[in-house]
Amino acid sequence: MTERNLPDFNDVVAAESRVRGVVRETPVLSHPVLDERAGATVLVKAECLQVTGSFKIRGAMNRLSQIPDSQRTAGVVAFSSGNHAQGIARAARLLGMPALIVMPEDAPQIKVDGVKADGGEVHLYDRNAESREEISARIAAERGAVLVPSYDDPDIIAGQGTAGMEFARQVAAFGGPLDHLVCCAGGGGLTSGIALAMEGLSPNTSIWTAEPEGHDDWARSLASGELCRNAPGTRSICDAILTPSPGEKYTFALGKRLFAGGMVVSDDEVREAMRLAFRYLKIVVEPGGAAALAAVLRGVPEGMKGKRIGVMATGGNVDPETYAGIISP
Numbered sequence: 314m315t316e317r318n319l320p321d322f323n324d325v326v327a328a329e330s331r332v333r334g335v336v337r338e339t340p341v342l343s344h345p346v347l348d349e350r351a352g353a354t355v356l357v358k359a360e361c362l363q364v365t366g367s368f369k370i371r372g373a374m375n376r377l378s379q380i381p382d383s384q385r386t387a388g389v390v391a392f393s394s395g396n397h398a399q400g401i402a403r404a405a406r407l408l409g410m411p412a413l414i415v416m417p418e419d420a421p422q423i424k425v426d427g428v429k430a431d432g433g434e435v436h437l438y439d440r441n442a443e444s445r446e447e448i449s450a451r452i453a454a455e456r457g458a459v460l461v462p463s464y465d466d467p468d469i470i471a472g473q474g475t476a477g478m479e480f481a482r483q484v485a486a487f488g489g490p491l492d493h494l495v496c497c498a499g500g501g502g503l504t505s506g507i508a509l510a511m512e513g514l515s516p517n518t519s520i521w522t523a524e525p526e527g528h529d530d531w532a533r534s535l536a537s538g539e540l541c542r543n544a545p546g547t548r549s550i551c552d553a554i555l556t557p558s559p560g561e562k563y564t565f566a567l568g569k570r571l572f573a574g575g576m577v578v579s580d581d582e583v584r585e586a587m588r589l590a591f592r593y594l595k596i597v598v599e600p601g602g603a604a605a606l607a608a609v610l611r612g613v614p615e616g617m618k619g620k621r622i623g624v625m626a627t628g629g630n631v632d633p634e635t636y637a638g639i640i641s642p
Contacts, residue, residue, distance in 0.1 A: 318467065319467070319563060319566060319567060320467040320468075320470050320471045320474075320505075320506075320509060320563070320567075321509060322509050322510065322512055322513035324467065324468075324470075324471035324474075324509070325471045325474035325475060325477070325478060325506060325509050325510050325513070326478075326513075327471070328371075328375040328468070328471040328472045328474065328475055329475045329478060331374060331375050331378045331379070331472070332370075332371050332374045332375055332472060332475055335364065335370065335374050335404075335407065336363060336364055336370055336371050336374065336475070337362070337363060337364055338479055338483075339358060339359050339360050339361075339362050339363050339476075339479070340358075340359050340362065341356050341357065341358050341359070341480065341483045341484065341486075341487065342356075342357045342358075342359055342594045342596065343355060343356055343357065343487070344593040344594060346589075346593050347589065347593055347594075347610060350589070350610045350612070351609045351610055351612065351613050351622065352612055352613055352617075352618045352619070353609070353613050353617055353618055353619060353620050353621070353622045354487075354619075354620070354621045354622065355606075355609055355610075355622055355624060356484055356487055356491070356621065356622070356623050356624065357590070357594060357606065357623075357624045357625075357626050358476065358479070358480045358483070358623065358624070358625055358626065359594070359596050359626050360476060360602075360625060360626060360627050360628065361596055361597060361598050361599070361602055361626050361627070361628055361629030362596065362629070364403065365396070365399040365400050365402075365403050365427065365431075365630075366396070366399065366427070366628055366629045366630040367396035367399070367400065367553075367602065367627055367628030367629070367630060368396075368473060368476050368503055368625075368627050368628070369393075369396040369397045369399065369400030369401075369463075369473075369628075370399075370400040370403055370404060371400075371472040371473050371475050371476060372397075372400065372464075372466075372468070372469035372470070372471075372472035372473045372502060372503075372506070373397065373400035373401045373403070373404040373461070373469075373472070374400075374404045374407070374472060375468050375469070375471055375472025375475075376404075376461055376466060376468040376469050376472060377389060377401070377404040377405060377408055377410065377461070378404070378408060379468060380408075380410070380459055384459055385408065385409065385410045386410075387411075387456055387457040387458045387459070388405065388410045388411030388412055388413070388456065388458045388459070389401060389405055389410060389411075389412050389413075389458055389459045389460070389461050390412075390413050390414075390415070390449050390452050390453040390456065390458045390459070390460050390461070391412070391413075391414050391415070391449065391460070391461045391462075391463065392414070392415040392416070392445040392446065392448070392449045392462075392463065393414060393415075393416060393463050394416065394417055394420050394424070394552050394553060394555065395416065395420050395421055395423075395424025395425070395427070395428075395552070395553065395630060396424065396553050396627075396628050396630060397463040397464075398414040398416055398420075398424060398427075398428045398433065398435075399424060399427040399428055399431070399630070401414060401433070401461060402414065402427070402428045402430075402431035402432065402433030403431045405431075405432075405433065406431045406432050406433075411432075411434070411458075412428075412431075412432070412433045412434065413433070413434040413435075413436060413452060413456075413458070414428050414433050414434070414435055414436070415436045415437075415438055415445050415448050415449045415452070416428070416435055416436070416437055416438070417437070417438060417439075417440040417445070418437045418438065418439055418440070419440065419552075420437075420552070421552060421599075421630065421631065421632045421635070422632055423630055423631065423632050423633075424630050427630065436448065436452065441545070441546055462560075463499075463500060463502065464499065464500030464501060464502030464503075464556070464560050464564055465500055465502070465560030465561065465562050465563050465564055466502070466563065467563060469502050469506075470502050470505050470506045470509070470563060470564065470567070471506060471509070472506065473502050473503040473505075473506035473507070474505075474506025474507055474508075474509045474510040475506070475510070476503065476506070476507060476510075476625070477494075477506060477507030477508070477509070477510030477511055477514075478510045478514060480494070480507070480510075480623055480625075481510060481511060481514035481515045481518075482514070484621070484623065487621075488621070489621070490515045490517065490518060490621070491511075491515060491518045491621050491622065491623040492517075492518065492519065492617070492620035492621045492622065493518065493519045493520075493521060493573075493617055493620055493621075493622045493623070494507065494511065494518050494519070494520050494521070494622070494623035494624075494625070495521045495522075495523050495576065495605040495608055495609055495622065495623070495624050495625070496520070496521070496522060496523065496605050496624075496625040496627070497522075497523050497524075497551075497553075497554055497601055497602060497603075497604040497605045497625060497627045498522035498523060498524055498531045498554060498559075498575070498604075499553065499554035499555065499556040499601070500556040500558075500559060500560045500564055501522070501531060501559045501560055501564030501565065501567075501568055502560070502564055503625065503627060504520065504522055504531075504564075504568070504572065505560075505563070505564045505567040505568060505571070507520065507625070508520045508567060508568075508571035508572060509567070509571070512571060518623070519573040520571055520572050520573055521572065521573050521574055521575065521576055521608075522535070522568075522572060522574075522575040522576065523575070523576045523577075523578060523604040523605040523607070523608040524551075524554065524575060524576070524577055524578070524604060525549035525550075525551040525554070525555075525577070525578060525579070525580060525583065525604060526549070526577055526578065526579050526580070527543070527544075527547040527548070527549060528543050528547055528549055528551070528554070528555055528556075529543075529575065529577040530542060530543050530556070530557075530558045530559060531559055531568065531572075531575045532574070532575025532576065532577050533575075534558070534559055534565060534568070534575075535568060535569070535572055535574050535575050536574070536575070538569065540558055540559060540561060540565050541558065542557055542558040543555075543556075543557055543558065549580055549600075550580045550583060550584070550600040551580070551583060551600045551601040551603075551604055552599075552600065552601055553599060553600070553601025553602060553627070553628055553630075554601040554604065555601075576605075576608035577608075578604055578607040578608050578611070580600075582607040582608075582610075582611055583600050583603050583604055583607045584600075584639045585607065585610070586598070586603040586604075586606040586607035586610050587599075587600065587603045587636075587639050587640060588639065588640050589606075589610060590603060590606060590626065591640050594626075596626065596629065597629045597631065597636065598626045598628070598629055598631075599628045599629055599630050599631035599636075600631065600639075601627070601628060602626055602627040602628035602629060603626065605624045605625050605626070605627070606624050606626060609622055609624055
């Protein structure tokens, strides 16, 4: 690790060897209609096709594989609205560890079921009245388990960055490096990891966050240079990326140095992106996983027109009823 214990490109390289054989290399997709809508060449990395349905298995496997054997019997505790939960449950099962996940009561049932299918224990909480951090810390202390954050952790960040390493290599087949890369952002673990990967492999690629209206803490934080928080109770259909703020220890420190800025989208724009991804790319993308695509498809800023823009479609874990209602309004 570098100064302040921040992860760097070498940590992402090391993570790639740890997750190899567990994660799959997800495809990069494109379509002329999407290019026309955006006013740019759009290349979509479909992490919605990843193991457990999102990129989260990358960070989970990198983090859990480094837990010493002496600590594995007590297992791990994590908190998540769903995708990190499923990644932790799968990695724990593969490594022979018990896992308990603290999840909000309104988490999509498909994500709760995914955790249980991998043998994970679920503890539900009220996101408006209880603190998931406090609940998780208490349970971890009681069990002697390892507490695994969902984003503000060096090993989680490095593991997520392996998606960026893949992307940087894959786009060579599409004519060269990306000019810009837009990534859905909650706490910023994936975006930070990707930025570290691009710093090493494609340093001229500008990195942007994408968030729903009302949960634009990254956009506000990057604009002001100070960490900003979302107002309690602010809602969006993008459940996967509704975090209180950027990570205070690691992700915001990295973002201030490596991110170009933040983009903000409406829930309606997210719904439209989901419909277009289904129609033209033939992929299922959940609301939180479609924010980056939504930001690009509404039409990019003048300085990005005609450029090569990478988009992370970060997850596809959406309840069937919700998805049907969106793609068939």
